[in-house]
Amino acid sequence: MQPTTLFDKVWDAHVVRKIEDGPDVFFIDRHFIHEVTSPVAFLGLETRGIGVMFSNRTFATADHNTPTINQHLPVADPLSANQLKALETNSAKYGISHWGLNNPKNGIVHVVGPENGITLPGMTIVCGDSHTSTHGAFGAIAFGIGTSEVEMVLSSQCIMQPKPKKMRVNVNGPLGKGVTPKDVTLYIISKLTTAGATGYFVEYAGDVFENMSMEGRMTVCNMSIEMGARGGMIAPDQTTFNYLEGREQTPKGEAWDKALAYWKTLKTDADAVFDKEYTFDAADIEPMITYGTNPGMGIGISKNIPTAESVEGGKATYDKSLNYMGFGEQESMLGKKVDYVFIGSCTNGRIEDFRAFASIVKGRKKADNVTAWIVPGSHIVEAQIREEGIYDILTDAGFQLRQPGCSACLAMNDDKIPAGKYAVSTSNRNFEGRQGPGSRTLLASPLVAAAAAVTGVVTDPRTLL
Ligand SMILES: CC(C)[C@H](C(=O)O)[C@@H](O)C(=O)O
Numbered sequence: 001m002q003p004t005t006l007f008d009k010v011w012d013a014h015v016v017r018k019i020e021d022g023p024d025v026f027f028i029d030r031h032f033i034h035e036v037t038s039p040v041a042f043l044g045l046e047t048r049g050i051g052v053m054f055s056n057r058t059f060a061t062a063d064h065n066t067p068t069i070n071q072h073l074p075v076a077d078p079l080s081a082n083q084l085k086a087l088e089t090n091s092a093k094y095g096i097s098h099w100g101l102n103n104p105k106n107g108i109v110h111v112v113g114p115e116n117g118i119t120l121p122g123m124t125i126v127c128g129d130s131h132t133s134t135h136g137a138f139g140a141i142a143f144g145i146g147t148s149e150v151e152m153v154l155s156s157q158c159i160m161q162p163k164p165k166k167m168r169v170n171v172n173g174p175l176g177k178g179v180t181p182k183d184v185t186l187y188i189i190s191k192l193t194t195a196g197a198t199g200y201f202v203e204y205a206g207d208v209f210e211n212m213s214m215e216g217r218m219t220v221c222n223m224s225i226e227m228g229a230r231g232g233m234i235a236p237d238q239t240t241f242n243y244l245e246g247r248e249q250t251p252k253g254e255a256w257d258k259a260l261a262y263w264k265t266l267k268t269d270a271d272a273v274f275d276k277e278y279t280f281d282a283a284d285i286e287p288m289i290t291y292g293t294n295p296g297m298g299i300g301i302s303k304n305i306p307t308a309e310s311v312e313g314g315k316a317t318y319d320k321s322l323n324y325m326g327f328g329e330q331e332s333m334l335g336k337k338v339d340y341v342f343i344g345s346c347t348n349g350r351i352e353d354f355r356a357f358a359s360i361v362k363g364r365k366k367a368d369n370v371t372a373w374i375v376p377g378s379h380i381v382e383a384q385i386r387e388e389g390i391y392d393i394l395t396d397a398g399f400q401l402r403q404p405g406c407s408a409c410l411a412m413n414d415d416k417i418p419a420g421k422y423a424v425s426t427s428n429r430n431f432e433g434r435q436g437p438g439s440r441t442l443l444a445s446p447l448v449a450a451a452a453a454v455t456g457v458v459t460d461p462r463t464l465l
């Protein structure tokens with residue numbers, strides 16, 4: 001038999017119909033929806049007088065427009081309130097499970113799916129949201145779709161998709177002190193650029209990923225789309241199975257054994273061929289930070305901002321970007337003043353991220369010049385933060401814990417970084433105005449965020465560990 005990749009195995013198992021010279025008709029196991037990209041899709045169903053085909057394969061959670069304080073109060077912003085209401089009403093109308101504000105299972109869609117065992121290996125998963133790639137950490141094919149496709153999946157549980165090309169990114173060797181999964185992904189994107197994986201679906205392989213926790217794998221797969229990839233995935237293994245076993249919606253008893261036997265077959269065969277392959281050495285990766293306005297503009301924290309010649313997009317893009325950020329060519333990032341620190345988002349809003357943040361904060365104090373937004377990815381993460389004593393470490397240091405949501409990741413809610421201010425952020429995008437009009441974002445890991453939060457400037461976390 002022809003050796004095949006993990007991606008092919010999962011893809012081929014879901015093709016409902018092959019269309020000659022056209023996209024495959026593809027079955028979707030799980031469909032996540034949130035308040036931003038679903039209202040128009042539901043409106044479409046209504047206009048056409050059709051319903052939702054598999055409400056039990058569809059899951060709704062509110063995250064983008066939710067406030068992160070006083071969630072028990074009515075949502076003040078009328079636009080946000082409307083979106084949230086629409087999600088609730090549509091879910092009720094079509095019998096879709098809905099985790100709205102104050103539901104103990106509420107949180108960011110890409111955090112709650114895996115946490116509740118809805119995301120499983122070998123599945124196809126979509127959501128009207130680009131960071132759906134996160135779920136690929138479980139060996140699922142997961143990707144973002146547009147609102148018209150949301151309508152298509154709601155009504156037919158299928159989607160039309162051309163098969164992407166395949167890329168493998170290998171990273172091997174032990175990771176250095178203070179080097180986290182976020183640094184691995186920012187490093188890969190800095191090497192491949194934001195367009196380097198356009199048209200590809202990426203499999204991450206090598207011992208760095210084999211030794212990584214599920215939280216870390218989710219961070220890496222989450223950021224895949226920032227290098228243009230359709231999605232990213234990692235073969236399921238014992239770490240995956242341990243994470244999933246016993247979660248609310250994972251199969252139980254005999255069904256678990258049967259699922260497990262199938263999941264164990266989900267790996268790339270030894271001689272399978274990829275359209276493109278990259279291999280990196282873990283020893284070359286340091287804690288990373290971005291200095292520009294796309295996620296590919298990242299450097300090792302001890303390095304200087306590169307010259308225009310070495311940057312994707314050429315001098316015009318480079319100058320515009322540095323001008324927006326208020327930085328100069330060849331400057332060091334270390335010591336730059338920080339106004340805001342944001343830890344959270346579907347990239348770094350899981351328990352392991354708060355553990356990392358607390359490991360630096362413990363016994364130190366928040367810097368006076370820093371406003372910190374500490375935002376768990378879900379209520380379940382929030383509960384873990386309290387149970388594990390992280391809450392006490394944070395409050396002793398002068399930090400406040402907020403309630404779950406996308407928060408300052410994209411500022412569709414009240415958490416906006418003011419114009420001109422610098423934010424060290426554990427999220428995934430540093431585009432102009434992403435965290436609020438005129439805001440300046442430095443993407444980094446939870447360790448780098450913590451180091452900035454206690455010193456008030458960009459600081460190498462290795463000096464505090
Ligand atoms: C609002 C939503 C459609 C968007 C996305 O697709 O990613 C958001 O989650 C983001 O991160 O920019």
Ligand code: SF4
Pocket residue numbers: 063064108109110129131345346347405406409410427428
């Ligand atoms: S946390 Fe950020 S990246 Fe993730 S879904 Fe929300 S807005 Fe998008």
